Amino acid sequence: MKAYLTRRYHFSASHRLNNDAFSAEKNRVVYGKCNNPHGHGHNYVAEVTLCGEVDPATGMVCNLADLDMFARTNLLDAFDHMNLNTLKCFANLVPTTENLTIEIFRRFQSGFSHAHLERVRVEETGNNSFEYAG
């Protein structure tokens, strides 16, 4: 029987939205206060949804310990208490939460093999969230 399992991970990070190809004025117009030069931060929540047949022996779609271990290394250690703009993956990419969601999806899709990745949803604040399903 196919079920979906969702785990939420919390991390805090800073970013600044700025496109080097735009003029300073255009960056201010497009990104507003998100373009403030010294950046700002959020408490992000990444919601990772996996799906698959429930293993009759374990009752699980995948073992949470494996998922948590993967998330620790590839999500939390990578992003928590970091300035997103300084990371390699955002060297040439504006760290909007859209792009962050896609980056997190790609990390799980390419590295986590214990279940099918269905979707990644990232909450930037309690009022903003973004989803990517590939």
Add this chain to the structure above:
Amino acid sequence: MVLLTRKAEFSASHYYWNPAWSEEENVCVFGKCANRNGHGHNYTLEVTVAGDVDADTGFVVDLKALKEILEREVVSVYDHRHLNLEVPEFATLVPTTENIAIEVWKRLDGKVPGARLHRVRVYEMPDLFADYYGEA
């Protein structure tokens, strides 16, 4: 067609154990969930039904009736119980969040008059939940 979701809560204890495995194997796979003395959670159940809005009542289903069905079929059976020891379906089935979602679906399927069961979501805690949509 409109989807309608009703929440219910229950608190229960459980442990994870596969009797076909050795103790070592159980501890290796299930970690601290394999503690045979059990542990507990405050579960939140979200049941979503799908149906047409009745032209006379403006309802997909009567919420009071749905609440009573959840209470009778699930909450009264699971709340303040040890799932492995006191709930029949988990005598031989590991009561993971995934399996609880599937078993709640089986308990409710076909019992909500005028609506189709769309999704059962079970939160074991705010940061972990399982969804089941049936096998259709």
